Amino acid sequence: MTLLEKLQPALTTGPETWGARHAHDPTVVRDDDGTYYLFSTDAVANSANIPAGVHVRSSPDLLEWTYRGTALDGVPEPAFEWSGAKGLWAPEVVRWPSAAGENRWHMYYSASTFGSSTSAIGLAVADKLTGPWEDRGLVVRTLAGRDSQNAIDAAVTFDRNGDPWLTYGSFFSGIHTLRLNPETGMAQSPEDLGTCIARRSPDVDRAIEGAFIQYRAEDDRYVLFVSYDSLFNTYNVRVAVAEEITGPYRDVNGADMTDVDTAPHAVGTKVLGSYRFDGDTSWLAPGHNSILTVPTGESGVEEQFMVHHVRFAEDATQHIVQLRRVFTTAKGWPVVSPQPYAGPERETLASAAGITGIWRVVRFAPGSPEPVEAQPMTVHDDGAVTSAGEPCRASLTLSGDGVDAHLDAVVFGSWDFSRNRSALSFSGIDEHGVVYSGTQGA
Known part of the structure; x- marks a missing residue:
């Protein structure tokens, strides 16, 4: 429902x-x-x-x-x-x-x-x-x-x-x-x-x-x-x-x-x-x-x-x-959570999770007004970063769905509304100025 x-x-x-x-x-x-x-x-x-x-x-x-x-x-x-x-x-x-x-x-x-x-x-x-x-x-x-x-x-x-x-x-x-x-x-x-x-x-x-x-x-x-x-x-x-x-x-x-x-x-x-x-x-x-x-x-x-x-x-x-x-990313740009705010309790994970893995990602293409369906992509970070939800800046690499992008990003805790659970999310900007946002989980 x-x-x-x-x-x-x-x-x-x-x-x-x-x-x-x-x-x-x-x-x-x-x-x-x-x-x-x-x-x-x-x-x-x-x-x-x-x-x-x-x-x-x-x-x-x-x-x-x-x-x-x-x-x-x-x-x-x-x-x-x-x-x-x-x-x-x-x-x-x-x-x-x-x-x-x-x-x-x-x-x-x-x-x-x-x-x-x-x-x-x-x-x-x-x-x-x-x-x-x-x-x-x-x-x-x-x-x-x-x-x-x-x-x-x-x-x-x-x-x-x-x-x-x-x-x-x-x-x-x-x-x-x-x-x-x-x-x-x-x-x-x-x-x-x-x-x-x-x-x-x-x-x-x-x-x-x-x-x-x-x-x-x-x-x-x-x-x-x-x-x-x-x-x-x-x-x-x-x-x-x-x-x-x-x-x-x-x-x-x-x-x-x-x-x-x-x-x-x-x-x-x-x-x-x-x-x-x-x-x-x-x-x-x-x-x-x-x-x-x-x-x-x-x-x-x-x-x-x-x-x-x-x-x-x-x-x-x-x-x-x-x-x-x-x-705010390391380069000073504002990015926005892909998940609506759900409160600090829900947006804190029970234990720290690694970033590298499969995430569901939306790409906010500047020229398209159409709703974006989240797609599975592989996310790699540059330093084996883990987080239980506290915001951390990270350099991320995305691959999959025809995408090969490098992001100036922030990783943070969120509430995954479609799966009714706490999860890590990220939002970042690639070298072409395109924003990607995602939530962890295949």
Whole structure:
């Protein structure tokens, strides 16, 4: 029985039964008491009675989610008057430090209608993640026929100096980023639409959106995550890096993310796409991600999670939020687990296992939008590495299924959902900039 079949009886029930289902464009933040809150687009397909105003869920462990209602009571008046939106999209929630040392929460929400660039990003603030949220008005707004940008899909990054930036954009002229006022959270320069940092060719309908920039202090670089193609069936996540938040952002092969002359699917390093293991649930169109950073244990070591939505290929009208652990290779590139997060207990093996052997591997071909079926391949490591689940960087060699590849990879513990067991997984990038991900076992 696939996961979709297990969930099917509850798919049409009320919000109290949703868990992580029916959530688009998610972001997760951690409160001071350790509770996690998930904010997402408030629209649900074929459900006319779902309330508008940004959906909120909470969880003690990133695994079980409880619906908590909406953050706002519908669409705030300034956003509605500008865009005519009936619901709010793609909320971004961040902890906002004040000059007095106190923390407040800022929520940047999007208001638009499908296919239109008459759009706005608004700001609401609250002292607690549970609200109440107070609307502060519009931060960025775009008008069809006047502006080439599209003001939706907000993400906030604090740069190396601690200054806030807003990154946004969907289709049209691509992804832009602009300075925010650290006191107010509004645009530093009124009516500033920012600098273009990524875009795509008209040949593919300029299909790029859902951007998120992470500043990595350990190597003093900015990592850009973006989603390519259609949210309905071909979404996939690409990455690129830059020395400055305004770019240029380049992929593993050095291609600039604003390059529209190179083949559209050859720009951006594809780290996650549609796939399936062992004939189990086929995960379709993963995308619109954010990155959650969580300190773990007394050492303060941080774990990184990609938060994204994904569809069931067996019924693409249904979707769910997933979290996946994110790791950094020896060469400094982010890679993503091929298995959804299942908690530390499940992702720790009973004893250390060697890496060399048969694994089931997916290859995220940059030019193919089709779901990838995991194939058996032989994996060799360069140092007889063993692991019980703790992440370790490794140079791996893959062979089989017509593949002969050498990977800059990370090996880590995971929960093998198709086989219901703890197992080692890996994700890595070959010398051509192609990402492979796999889970151990023939």
